[in-house]
Amino acid sequence: MLHIVDIQSSTPPLPSRDPVIPVIQSALPPFEEYVEEIRSLWESKWLTNSGTKHQQLEQALKDYLNVEQVALFTNGHLALETAIEALELTGEVITTPFTFASTTHALVRKGLTPVFGDIRADNYTLDASKIERLITSKTSAILPVHVYGNVCDVEAIEAIAKKHHLKVIYDAAHTFGVTVNGRGIGTFGDVSMFSFHATKVFHTIEGGALTFNDPELKKRFERLKNFGITGPESVKEPGGNAKMNEFQAAMGLCNLRHIDEMMAKRKQIREQYDASLKGIPGIRVLELQPGVHPNHSYYPIVFTDAVNRRDEMEEVLAAKGVLTRKYFYPLVTDYDWMENRFASRRTPIAQQIADRVLTLPLYPDLTPTDVTRICDILREGMMTP
Numbered sequence: 001m002l003h004i005v006d007i008q009s010s011t012p013p014l015p016s017r018d019p020v021i022p023v024i025q026s027a028l029p030p031f032e033e034y035v036e037e038i039r040s041l042w043e044s045k046w047l048t049n050s051g052t053k054h055q056q057l058e059q060a061l062k063d064y065l066n067v068e069q070v071a072l073f074t075n076g077h078l079a080l081e082t083a084i085e086a087l088e089l090t091g092e093v094i095t096t097p098f099t100f101a102s103t104t105h106a107l108v109r110k111g112l113t114p115v116f117g118d119i120r121a122d123n124y125t126l127d128a129s130k131i132e133r134l135i136t137s138k139t140s141a142i143l144p145v146h147v148y149g150n151v152c153d154v155e156a157i158e159a160i161a162k163k164h165h166l167k168v169i170y171d172a173a174h175t176f177g178v179t180v181n182g183r184g185i186g187t188f189g190d191v192s193m194f195s196f197h198a199t200k201v202f203h204t205i206e207g208g209a210l211t212f213n214d215p216e217l218k219k220r221f222e223r224l225k226n227f228g229i230t231g232p233e234s235v236k237e238p239g240g241n242a243k244m245n246e247f248q249a250a251m252g253l254c255n256l257r258h259i260d261e262m263m264a265k266r267k268q269i270r271e272q273y274d275a276s277l278k279g280i281p282g283i284r285v286l287e288l289q290p291g292v293h294p295n296h297s298y299y300p301i302v303f304t305d306a307v308n309r310r311d312e313m314e315e316v317l318a319a320k321g322v323l324t325r326k327y328f329y330p331l332v333t334d335y336d337w338m339e340n341r342f343a344s345r346r347t348p349i350a351q352q353i354a355d356r357v358l359t360l361p362l363y364p365d366l367t368p369t370d371v372t373r374i375c376d377i378l379r380e381g382m383m384t385p
Helices: 031-044 052-067 078-087 101-109 154-164 215-224 246-277 309-319 350-358 366-381
Strands: 068-073 092-095 111-117 139-143 166-169 189-193 209-210 229-231 283-285 299-303 356-359
Touching: 031 052, 031 246, 052 068, 052 246, 068 078, 078 189, 078 209, 092 101, 092 299, 101 111, 111 350, 139 154, 154 166, 166 215, 189 283, 209 215, 209 299, 246 283, 246 299, 246 366, 299 350, 309 350, 309 356, 309 366, 350 356
Parallel strands: 092 111, 092 139, 139 166, 166 189
Antiparallel strands: 068 209, 189 209, 283 299, 299 356
């Protein structure tokens, strides 16, 4: 059974007397703040096509993410497809099977062949030490994914890309606001893609962005997301429609004002989970990476004692009103449409983690009482044979 939908819960709760705790809950600014932010739209009547809110958010994100260039999109997936097209990638692209559907689907929809490398056992990102053996004369790029806020080995990947003259596009959907030794995550590679979906640390309801250094790419991105139009009577190339509208941008402006506060709340939740779960046999939690300032976007745990333990505990939690998510499960390479194209046994670490991982609830409004309840259920469940 597939569990790949990007929704608030992938598993319906069983009957429970306890209040339901969702796996994710979108953070929203004060209602009055958003109303005030969109008030001017009733006066200008400018609702899309790079209006004032769009321009303000673009500049605000440049400042916050400490990047040279930002291009906004209506969602992260179309942003990724646009980056692939603008960089004129061909042939094969090395990537990871441990990711959301969008990463691989963007490659295939643009006529490219994904080549899957295994992941690291410590942080679940693409294992840079296994990339070079996958490079062929058809390889044009590497598409690594920062996972759960954990950062890929950006230095090793950069060295490989330079050596073999490859482009690098990072799927940075999970790493908004993350820095590596003080450097913004969006400055690595040729392009980084961010998702601003409602489930993310920072959101614009739906939305996404590309960050990059080359100002020439900005012109190409702007054309491709707006039908290739360059003027009232000028269309330079066939493009699509991936423009962020003003209501999305307004939500982004509001949420950006509160992002540090929201991340601080996430940090407190993560620390409470760590303190409660690290001593439970059979459960492994992710360690923070040295030099990385995290955003605490997800809280995955991996069950180490038995392959079916994850599914058992998912049911136990759901029966008591706690919704969780097998994220990422199944591997992209196990999707129905991928049948007979790639053997997941060729990426054994990715397969092992996908079969055993469960993400727990984590969002700013999750209370300490809720976290205690979740941890108590896990502790009791893991003590049951």
